[in-house]
Amino acid sequence: MEVNRSDTATRILEVSELLFVEHGFEATSLRMITQQAEVNLAAVNYHFGSKDALFESVFMRRFTPLISACLAELDALEAKGAGDSIERVVMTFIRPCLALSRDPARGGALFVRLLSRALVENHRLLREALSREYSEFVERYTQAFRRALPELGEQDLSWRMHFAFGLMFNAFAGNDVLKIFRKSPVVTARDPEAIVQHLVPFVLAGLTMPASD
Amino acid sequence: MEVNRSDTATRILEVSELLFVEHGFEATSLRMITQQAEVNLAAVNYHFGSKDALFESVFMRRFTPLISACLAELDALEAKGAGDSIERVVMTFIRPCLALSRDPARGGALFVRLLSRALVENHRLLREALSREYSEFVERYTQAFRRALPELGEQDLSWRMHFAFGLMFNAFAGNDVLKIFRKSPVVTARDPEAIVQHLVPFVLAGLTMPASD
């Protein structure tokens, strides 16, 4: 039965989630995982096929419900006829990300960083898995943006979505290209609430500026 | 003499730059590099200390002149008394990035991607090297932004710089979090000129919106 997975596979999943979040993908070895999970080295390849596929499983376990939550918020927004507010559309994405980042049982803020980094860094195996299953996400948000920003041409719309989601994913990833230069970072780039408070207006300013084409 | 480096070290540098750009850091092995450069495997560790340190050398060889070019443009801008235009300040950063991306002798667009990805992905050794040598870059641009956006408080200023540089570096890195979902990307996220044409207005909109604090 698919549901009653052996404890071995579950233990591997949970231990490796913690280790991937803490040390990153490359720096986490299968020997670290299997030792801490108290299972045999070969168990990972038996249950998941490869280290890459293990990461994909770890990733999908959190990503699927996150995407569903965003689309559910989008459904709710459109159901109550508020789908023409771009701010509210943006918040249907932001809010589930924030909720996930506050949930310690699901790894909290650290896991959101893993998610975002995996997207930004473009893991090989992840690409295929995502384009297979999550094209709906992009299509739904493209529709939603088009409806909330009807004065934009298709080119403008695509570019602005590109920048907006890039900015949001990177913000949640905790990437701070300036902090690596600075001795004492002024911006607490890892505090999700503070990020959102400044991020949303910035993104909205770019989205709502006059059309260029 | 520092200038007359042995041909061995130089060959390693040039071959590894090409391979890092083409295959990425992890996927490029020392054995690939040394074979193609026709030097012994141990030569890398003798001349550079480690694979990480080799990457740092490859990186710095291009990054240092890029940063200098930006600061030179900033100097020129302020010398002619145009330092209060935020658009022009932003362009002092964009223009050298574009120039580098057009220069095939220095790796062209692919190398700009490597640079940006290294920043975004936050290589361990890179962090230390950068914070040691390039704090001037951040300090100069912080001053320049403060002068061009005098109505902003320090908090607003830091956040907006954080978002603006994050957006610009990611754009040049060619990261496209949406494209991995899409079958056919509408946005040609890798074409530097097209990026800039849409990127600059988006960034400026966020930078110049009314202050929040």
Next chain:
DNA sequence: GTCTATACGGAGATAGAC
């Protein structure tokens, strides 16, 4: 079906001869 022990090839690093 599950799990264990073990082996293999490739990686980065290094000691020591020349």
Next chain:
DNA sequence: GTCTATCTCCGTATAGAC
């Protein structure tokens, strides 16, 4: 400076025990 030989650790594959 250079090169050979060798070390440890990695992900992976498989044969065979339960």
